[in-house]
Structures are given as C-alpha cells and as structure tokens.
Amino acid sequence: MESDSRKVTRSVEVKAEARNDRCEASNDSGLCERTFKVHHDPAQTRDELETIISAGGRVVNVSISHRAYGFLSAPLAIETEEDISRFINDIESGKSAPLSTATSGYHYHLIAADDEEALETIGRALADKGYLAPLLPHEMPK
Numbered sequence: 308m309e310s311d312s313r314k315v316t317r318s319v320e321v322k323a324e325a326r327n328d329r330c331e332a333s334n335d336s337g338l339c340e341r342t343f344k345v346h347h348d349p350a351q352t353r354d355e356l357e358t359i360i361s362a363g364g365r366v367v368n369v370s371i372s373h374r375a376y377g378f379l380s381a382p383l384a385i386e387t388e389e390d391i392s393r394f395i396n397d398i399e400s401g402k403s404a405p406l407s408t409a410t411s412g413y414h415y416h417l418i419a420a421d422d423e424e425a426l427e428t429i430g431r432a433l434a435d436k437g438y439l440a441p442l443l444p445h446e447m448p449k
Contacts, residue, residue, distance in 0.1 A: 338419040340367065341426045343433060346413045346440035349405050352398070355438055356391045359418060362432045363425040367417040371410045372446070381406055383416075413440055 347355055359366055370380035385391055398405060407414035420426050433439045 338365070338421060339423055339426055340417055340419045341430075342370075342415050342417050343430060344413070344415050344440045344442055344446065345433060345438045347407075347438050348412055349398075349408060351438070352405060353391060353395050354436070355433070356385055356394070357388070358432050358436060358438070359416070359429055360385065360388065360391065362429040363420050364429045365419040367419050369406050370415040370417070371406055371413070372415075373409055376409075379406065379409075 345355065356366060366383045366385040368380050368382050370378060372378050383394065385394060397403070405414075418426065418429055420429065430439070
C-alpha cells in the first residue's frame with residue numbers, strides 16, 4: 308500500500324502533466340474535461356485509448372504542438388471499445404498515420420469524464436503506464 312506522502316507526490320506529478328487542471332462542468336456535455344500531454348509510439352495507441360476508456364474517460368480530441376505548423380487538433384469522440392477498434396482500423400487500413408507521429412509521439416488528448424475523481428484516476432493510470440509526458444515551460448497553465 309502506498310504511503311500518504313507517495314500518494315501526494317503522485318497526485319502532484321499527475322497534475323503537473325495535465326495542461327489545464329480544472330473541471331469544466333459548464334461545457335455543452337456537462338462533463339468535466341482536462342487536457343493531458345502524453346507520449347508513446349504508434350504501437351501503444353490502442354493501449355493508451357483503452358486505459359482512458361476503462362478508467363471512465365472519453366477521448367474528445369487529439370492535438371499536437373508542432374514547431375513549424377503550430378497547434379493542430381482533430382476530433383476523435385472515442386467513448387467505447389468499438390470506437391477504439393474503428394479508429395485503429397482506420398489508421399491501419401489506410402496510408403495515414405496518427406497525428407502524433409509528426410511530433411515524435413508527443414501529443415495531447417482532451418479527456419471528458421463524469422467528475423474530477425475520474426480525471427484523477429485517468430491521470431494516474433496514464434502515469435503508471437509511462438504515457439504522461441512532462442510539460443515544457445511554455446506549455447504550463449497560466
């Protein structure tokens with residue numbers, strides 16, 4: 308069992324990797340949202356998405372911050388295992404690659420969940436698997 312100081316440290320680490328650390332229940336869906344910066348190779352995409360969905364999240368979009376092209380974002384609307392399979396199939400069956408390949412695997416996901424606790428659970432699960440990436444100084448929330 309984790310000590311209380313370890314729990315606090317991990318919570319701080321998870322929050323440090325989140326791009327915006329607040330629950331926005333005022334959005335159209337009524338869900339809380341948080342953006343997480345993550346990093347992994349394309350072969351880990353299914354596991355990353357399954358980790359988020361199984362912890363109670365919905366993947367609203369994917370974004371990258373590219374030095375030449377700027378900030379790019381694409382809607383995903385992944386809520387179920389079927390959505391994950393469709394997305395993976397679309398990537399694997401075409402000549403397209405995940406958006407994150409343009410930034411060596413670094414990307415952001417806007418994640419929606421029913422409450423702040425679910426977002427914390429998702430952050431811990433992503434951290435436990437090594438998917439959370441550190442924010443750079445220019446990415447820190449203001």
